[in-house]
Amino acid sequence: MAAGDTEPRRTPAEIEAEINREQRRLAETLDELVVSAKPANIARRQVDRVKETGGRLLDEARALVVGGGAVRVESHLVEPEEGSILLKGDDEVVTTYQSRGQxxxxxxxxxxxxxxxxxxxxxxxxxxxxxx
The missing domain is CATH 1.20.5 (Single alpha-helices involved in coiled-coils or other helix-helix interfaces)
Structure with missing residues (x-):
């Protein structure tokens, strides 16, 4: 150990074990990316998003016609967890609704x-x- 070092030196086996752990972690991440980047999965997510948006619009239109229910006040994106992988179009939106009168x-x-x-x-x- 050098005079300024505070950490003990790692053995070659420890370094090899760390490399293996990182390789497994990267392989899992790549597998997740391959699954989420498949055209069928992307299309399914987009269809789900359109259905969700259409449902919200239908609810708002129904509320306008019927005169009850709720109206959307605001929507904003939710920040993903740190370290998570977010593909384009996978944003999560939180919408706030408010009741209104006739x-x-x-x-x-x-x-x-x-x-x-x-x-x-x-x-x-x-x-x-x-x-x-």
Whole structure:
């Protein structure tokens, strides 16, 4: 040992054991990356995300039409745990909702009117395409 060293020297067997541990850890990490980078897994995650987003939007639309429920106040990303591997698009979002009272009658009438116009437009478009 040198005069300034405070740690005892490691034996070649200890160094080899540490290298083996690190190789196993890296191999496990690579296996995890291979699994999460498969196109089928990426597609499944994206479909799940779209379903979740669509569900939230449907809940919000239902709350607007019915006049009850909750409305989204804010959403923000959650920071991943330290040392975790985060692939692009794997962000976790936390959304805060707030209860609200009844919609004013004018808003309900406007929503029904817009819905009726959309339905009439879609029916007219379908009828027009069938004639051709």
């Amino acid at each position: 919609l004013p009658p004018e808003a309900v009438i406007l929503a029904v009117g817009v819905g009726a116009v959309v339905v009439v437009g879609v029916v007219a478009l379908i009828a027009r395409r069938r004639r051709k």
